[in-house]
Amino acid sequence: MASAAGTWIGAERDRAGRIRVGSDLSVPGQVSVFAVGDLAILTNADGKPIPGTAPAAKQMGRHVGRVLAARSAGRAEPGPFAYRHHGDLATIGRRSAVVSLNGFRLTGLIGWWFWGIAHVWYLVGFRSRVVVSFEWLWSYLTFQRGARLITGREPHGGNAARVPGQTPDGQANENHDAARTSGRHTDAPMSSGAPRSS
Ligand SMILES: Cc1cc2nc3c(=O)[nH]c(=O)nc-3n(C[C@H](O)[C@H](O)[C@H](O)COP(=O)(O)OP(=O)(O)OC[C@H]3O[C@@H](n4cnc5c(N)ncnc54)[C@H](O)[C@@H]3O)c2cc1C
16 A cells, blocks of 8 residues: 555545656645645556656656646646656566566576675665665575565465565565665666555
8 A cells, every 4th residue: 555645635546546747746636735646546658557666766756856846847748747667677586587678688696796796786775785785685694584475365365465585685675674674775677666556
């Protein structure tokens, strides 16, 4: 579920609590209020929903920054927000990942290194990069299991589904959560984030 912020301002929301924003990411009827990232829902010009990933959130934040700068300078505002998908990265095991960037593909160990370096590279701030690198190394060496999402009951016992590959060992994602909470996010192309469901 998205933040409850949508209810605070009485905005139109979907079932997950995301605010249906206009093409400039403002809240309809409240032109000075914007919603971005996981809190916002809108579709791209091609009709596809914008994914609930860190790169999308960063792009939205940048766009709102441009809108605000234009408004305060009395300039024409930029056109509608357009999400640019740079590619997909996903871990698929303890030392294996797939990378797909505009026709450029990597798999296996080299893909896993690419995945890890890209995620750390795009974290905001040197401190975050160092902290997350050490946390990932620790998780990897100690075979730690990350957080799990419980998505429903399975007929044969287990009822938890992993968030698709977030730690370097392909386990679900304690470390990404660490990244989420330590001041940072990535503009790395990613596909393995939690999907947006409505
Ligand atoms: C387990 C998991 C794995 C993911 N893996 C990936 C991935 O590999 N790649 C990827 O691109 N995306 C991934 N995502 C999605 C990605 O984390 C989000 O899309 C992205 O963080 C959205 O950014 P945001 O700024 O909208 O929200 P957030 O990053 O969640 O930031 C919102 C911030 O607001 C703060 N906040 C909330 N309520 C309040 C309040 N009332 N007052 C003040 N502050 C408040 C929160 O503490 C938080 O710091 C993952 C998400 C999850 C849950």
